[in-house]
Amino acid sequence: MSKPVVSRSPRIIQSVxxxxxxxxxxxxxxxLVTMGAQIYKNTVDSAEENNHSRIASAVIRSAVWAxxxxxxxxEKLSDDITALSVVNEYDGVKYYKRLYCAMDTDPLDxxxxxxxxxxxxxxxxxxxxxxxxxxxxLNGFVPSIENNMLTVELETSAGTKSTxxxxxxxxxxxx
Amino acid sequence: xKNRSRSNTLLIELLLVIFFFMxxxxxxxxxxxxxxxxxxxxxTINASMLDAENIAEDLYGSDDPDTVLAxxxxxxxxxxxELQKDGYLLKVAVKNEETESGTIRSYEITGVQGxxxxxxxxxxxxxxxxxxx
Numbered sequence: 001m002s003k004p005v006v007s008r009s010p011r012i013i014q015s016v017x018x019x020x021x022x023x024x025x026x027x028x029x030x031x032l033v034t035m036g037a038q039i040y041k042n043t044v045d046s047a048e049e050n051n052h053s054r055i056a057s058a059v060i061r062s063a064v065w066a067x068x069x070x071x072x073x074x075e076k077l078s079d080d081i082t083a084l085s086v087v088n089e090y091d092g093v094k095y096y097k098r099l100y101c102a103m104d105t106d107p108l109d110x111x112x113x114x115x116x117x118x119x120x121x122x123x124x125x126x127x128x129x130x131x132x133x134x135x136x137x138l139n140g141f142v143p144s145i146e147n148n149m150l151t152v153e154l155e156t157s158a159g160t161k162s163t164x165x166x167x168x169x170x171x172x173x174x175x
Numbered sequence: 176x177k178n179r180s181r182s183n184t185l186l187i188e189l190l191l192v193i194f195f196f197m198x199x200x201x202x203x204x205x206x207x208x209x210x211x212x213x214x215x216x217x218x219t220i221n222a223s224m225l226d227a228e229n230i231a232e233d234l235y236g237s238d239d240p241d242t243v244l245a246x247x248x249x250x251x252x253x254x255x256x257e258l259q260k261d262g263y264l265l266k267v268a269v270k271n272e273e274t275e276s277g278t279i280r281s282y283e284i285t286g287v288q289g290x291x292x293x294x295x296x297x298x299x300x301x302x303x304x305x306x307x308x
Contacts, residue, residue: 014182021189025196032200039207046214050221057225149236165229167236 049158055136056116056154057164060084060099063118064150067097068169072150074143077127084143084152094123101141102129113157114139220293223263223286230267231298234282238302240269263288277303 063086064072070088075098077083083100097120104115119132140155150166230247237243244267249256256267264287272279280300286293 011182014186018182018186018189021186021193025189025193028193028196028200032203036203036207039211043210043214046218050217053225054221057228061228149233162225163229164225165232167232 045158049156049160052136052138052156053154053160053162056138056141056156057162059116059118059135060152060164061166063097063099064166064168072145072168074145077129081129082141082143084141084150096121096123096127098127098132099141099143100129100132101138102132102134104134106137113137116141216288219262219288220286223260223265223293224296226260226265227284227286227294227296230265230284231282231296234267235298235300240280240282263293277301 063084067086067088070086073085073087075083075085077098077100081100081102083098085099086097088095088097098118100117100119101114102117103112104117105111106113114137115134116136116138117129117132117134119127119129121127121131125131137157138154139157139159140153140161142153144151144153145168148168150164150168152164152166153161154164155161230243233243233247234240244256247258249258249265249267254268256269258265266285266287268283268285270281270283272281278301280302282298282300284294284296284298286295
């Protein structure tokens with residue numbers, strides 16, 4: 001009568017061990033996938049943030065350097081939009097290159113988001129924010145000019161703030 | 176007997192799977208750690224480049240580099256200026272070269288992390304000598 005009980009005990013231990021190994025495998029794989037996804041997300045977010053701040057910085061610097069023979073101005077175009085404008089005159093007509101922050105629809109998910117825009121118009125065309133081209137996501141864009149020094153406060157979509165300072169070389173730098 | 180043999184095979188199979196899984200997990204964790212370090216390094220290079228560009232512009236727009244560097248918080252050390260930022264050190268070396276018609280002032284802004292040089296940004300400004308009419 002007692003023989004089967006003795007032989008069943010190691011089998012139960014073996015089954016429990018197999019189950020334990022299976023659960024260990026499941027837990028480890030879940031942990032690895034979660035951790036991998038989190039690190040991947042952090043890396044992509046960080047790269048995107050670096051990318052946006054570099055694009056914004058490069059666009060602003062190249063816009064001012066390329067047209068620095070003209071006047072660099074700060075224009076309050078509406079309650080929400082303050083633009084950094086570089087004005088040049090060709091054949092008696094003034095042309096405005098404007099950099100500003102405005103809303104646009106994200107092409108990836110269709111959600112409205114704040115973007116850095118660039119527009120180029122002659123003085124006889126009324127400014128419309130949607131006539132420009134959105135360049136990259138940017139939450140904040142606050143330009144100011146003091147003593148021939150241009151300062152632009154930027155805020156990326158992740159909320160990181162940075163400052164760009166530029167010495168205005170030849171332009172009139174009129175406020 | 177047959178049942179016991181099947182159970183042992185399953186156990187060995189499971190142990191082998193877990194062994195290979197652990198090997199792959201080890202490699203993956205190394206890759207993730209490297210990716211995170213590289214991402215952090217890219218962020219540091221980006222931040223140091225932005226700082227260096229701003230300092231270069233401020234130095235370009237000013238006649239007195241010492242005041243500009245002091246306003247950023249730089250301290251003079253062995254002929255150059257140094258500022259410890261979050262995760263990297265910024266160094267600025269100023270060199271003046273006198274010529275017949277004026278002064279050529281050269282700046283070299285360097286971002287350093289430990290022993291490694293992250294960025295080097297040279298900048299030069301020509302200051303013409305005032306001539307009487």
